[in-house]
Amino acid sequence: MIIAIDGPSGAGKSTLGKMLARKFGLLYLDTGAMYRAVALASINDGSSLDDPARISEVARSARIELKGEPDSLRVFLNGDDVSDAIRTLEIAQAASVVSTISDVRKTMVELQRRLGEESPAGCVLEGRDIGTVVFPNADIKFFLTAKPEARARRRFDEDKTKGRVSTYEQTLAEINERDARDVSRSDSPLTIADDAVVIDTSELDLSEVFDQMVGKINEKRTAAAL
DSSP: OEEEEEOOTTSSHHHHHHHHHHHHTOEEEEHHHHHHHHHHHHHHHTOOTTOHHHHHHHHHHOOEEEESOGGGOEEEETTEEOTTGGGSHHHHHHHHHHTTOHHHHHHHHHHHHHHHHHOSSOEEEEESSIIIIIOTTOSEEEEEEOOHHHHHHHHHHHHHHTTOOOOHHHHHHHHHHHHHHHHHOSSSOOOOOTTOEEEEOTTOOHHHHHHHHHHHHHHHHHHHHO
């Protein structure tokens, strides 16, 4: 079973993706972490973010691996555990730029498809173009959205608990900037798949969204079994 979760930054995709993977015993693929790993590899290489050709080479040569259970997923870059190193604000901003490069996206999509297809039970993937580009034939697709203010508040609270220095206003500005970049990029822009289940999480807590998603998945599995 392939479950695709798309949506803008801060809509709850990662947390809910992990919850679903744990619930149904599926592999969890954090596609955002993969782009962050490419961003880190590019910075370590000394590549300029204005040099897409070089960054594409870095992406092709990088060995990116995801290991562990959903709640303790570790990201490895060329054999090194970079799980913490890719979670800085600098890497997040660099990943947003790196992810707009067509050749980088092609390399990552190939890797994501291979990992998903090799998983015996299936997988949960979350990102911006999972249901439209990576797995257009996914068994079920979700598109999670929320008002920018709600997403910024969640991201700000999350950063605060992790000791990251920021302000709500700065976080909101970054969310809006990321949204504009995601929907306007020429390659695989953020769009809603025609057959996606759309859930607005602005006024819902994670447990409510999770229950809705589980219900839809069970409906799909029941229909497929008939």
